[in-house]
Amino acid sequence: MSATEPLLVACLCAAWCGTCRDYEPLFDSLRAEHPDAQFAWVDIEDNDEVLGPIDVENFPTLLIARGDRPLFFGTVLPHLQTLSRLVQSATEGNLPGVREMGLEGMPARIRALQVDSA
Secondary structure, eight states, X not given: OOTTSOEEEEEEEOTTOHHHHHHHHXXXXXXXXXXXXXXXXXXXXXXXXXXXXXOOOSSSEEEEEETTEEEEEEEOOSOHHHHHHHXXXXXXXXXXXXOOTTOTTHHHHHHHHHHHHO
């Protein structure tokens, strides 16, 4: 993993989720503060292929990765400060990473989805 690999910050959500709808403008505001990172808003019901074997049961769920290495994966409270701290920690290299079975390849699938939808 190289610090030059782009940081991916992906919110895994569902269109029917009111919490996700409320969170989206906060997520978008942080995108403007981190132009070197790739932010992705992924509706997992429309794009379930990006999940692979992972089951997302709670929203919003965040994936933060550098290259194809997941640094954080989990449900978070929809607060801008929480997301901001996580992204800052990832940018500074202070997230240790996660080794959850099934996350392999998810960052690449999300990046591919963003390219396909562009």
